[in-house]
Amino acid sequence: MTVPNPAAAVSSIADRFAQVRGRIAEAAKAAGRDPASVGLTAVSKTQGPEALQAALDAGQRVFGENRVQEAQGHWAARRAALPDLELRLIGPLQTNKALEAVELFDVIETLDRERLAAALAAAMTRAGRRPSVLVQVNTGAEPQKAGVLPDDADALIAVARDRYGLKVEGLMCIPPVDEDPAPHFALLAAIAARNGLGVLSMGMSGDYLAAIAAGATHVRVGSALFGERNKAPAPS
Numbered sequence: 333m334t335v336p337n338p339a340a341a342v343s344s345i346a347d348r349f350a351q352v353r354g355r356i357a358e359a360a361k362a363a364g365r366d367p368a369s370v371g372l373t374a375v376s377k378t379q380g381p382e383a384l385q386a387a388l389d390a391g392q393r394v395f396g397e398n399r400v401q402e403a404q405g406h407w408a409a410r411r412a413a414l415p416d417l418e419l420r421l422i423g424p425l426q427t428n429k430a431l432e433a434v435e436l437f438d439v440i441e442t443l444d445r446e447r448l449a450a451a452l453a454a455a456m457t458r459a460g461r462r463p464s465v466l467v468q469v470n471t472g473a474e475p476q477k478a479g480v481l482p483d484d485a486d487a488l489i490a491v492a493r494d495r496y497g498l499k500v501e502g503l504m505c506i507p508p509v510d511e512d513p514a515p516h517f518a519l520l521a522a523i524a525a526r527n528g529l530g531v532l533s534m535g536m537s538g539d540y541l542a543a544i545a546a547g548a549t550h551v552r553v554g555s556a557l558f559g560e561r562n563k564a565p566a567p568s
C-alpha cells in the first residue's frame with residue numbers, strides 16, 4: 333500500500349461525505365422517510381487536524397467523539413468560530429468526567445446507569461448548561477459492552493427524566509459486531525416508541541443503511557467518511 337499524500341486524502345474526504353450523504357438520502361427515500369429526518373454524525377475520533385478541516389470544508393457540523401479529552405483537543409479551540417457546531421459524546425463516560433463532558437458536548441449519548449444520571453444532573457447545575465441525553469441500550473446484552481440492559485431501559489429512562497430532570501431525547505445502541513443488526517435496531521426502536529422518545533442514534537459505517545430502514549434519526553459514521561482508523565479503540 334502507498335501512503336496517500338495529505339492533499340489527496342483531503343479531497344477524498346470531501347468525496348466520501350458526498351457519497352455517504354447521497355446514500356443516506358436514498359435509504360431514507362426507500363424507507364418512505366424524509367431525507368432531512370436522518371442526521372449524519374461524523375465520528376471524528378482519532379482524526380488529525382487536516383481531516384477535521386476537510387470535514388468542516390465539506391459543510392459538516394455535527395461530530396461524534398468517544399473520549400472527553402480527545403474531543404477537547406479536537407474542538408475546544410475551533411468552537412468559538414463555529415456557532416453551529418454540534419458535538420455528541422458517543423463513548424462511555426466516567427462520573428468524574430461528567431462536568432467536562434457537560435461543558436463541551438451538546439448531546440451525551442451514553443447514559444447507562446443511575447449514578448451517571450446523578451453526576452450529569454449535578455454537573456449541569458454547576459455548569460449552567462443542559463445538554464440533551466440519550467440512553468445507551470446494550471441490545472445484545474454483551475457483558476463487555478456499555479449500555480443499560482433492554483429490560484432495565486424503561487426504569488432508567490424514567491429515573492433520568494423524573495428524578496434527575498435530564499432532557500432525555502432518545503436512545504443509542506451498538507449492535508454486536510457478529511450479528512445481523514436489524515433485530516437490534518428494531519428492539520431499540522420499540523423501546524423508544526413505548527417511552528415516547530423520538531431520537532434513535534443507531535448505525536455505523538457497516539450498517540447505517542439498515543439502521544435508516546429501521547428508523548434511525550442519527551447515524552454515526554466514521555471510517556466510511558475518513559478512511560480506516562489507525563488506532564481504533566473498540567467501541568464499548
Ligand SMILES: *Cc1c(COP(=O)(O)O)cnc(C)c1O
Binds near residue numbers: 377
Ligand atoms: C467509532 C464509533 C463509530 C463509528 O464507527 P465506524 O465503523 O468507523 O463508522 C460509531 N459509534 C460509536 C459508538 C463508535 O465508537
